[in-house]
Amino acid sequence: MTTQKSLASGIRFYINLLMIALYAIAGLILLFFWSPENLPSFNRTVIGIALLIYSLYRFRRFYRKTKTASEETDDQV
Secondary structure, three states: OHHHHHHHHHHHHHHHHHHHHHHHHHHHHHHHHOOOOOOOHHHHHHHHHHHHHHHHHHHHHHHHHHHHHHHHHHHHO
């Protein structure tokens, strides 16, 4: 049971990192590299900034959760 739980938490860890990176990359691409013709510049900028802010929010939440989980395991040892 613990190996399945640790495997699931390990997979969740890497998926969270992947999603944080994808949101940040998508925001940077919209801001600096890709400008679709049917999307106005203002909307493209707002969406890019929103994606960057969301990736920072997810990173902050991920960091706090990882930090508290590591502190709990340190307390148990």
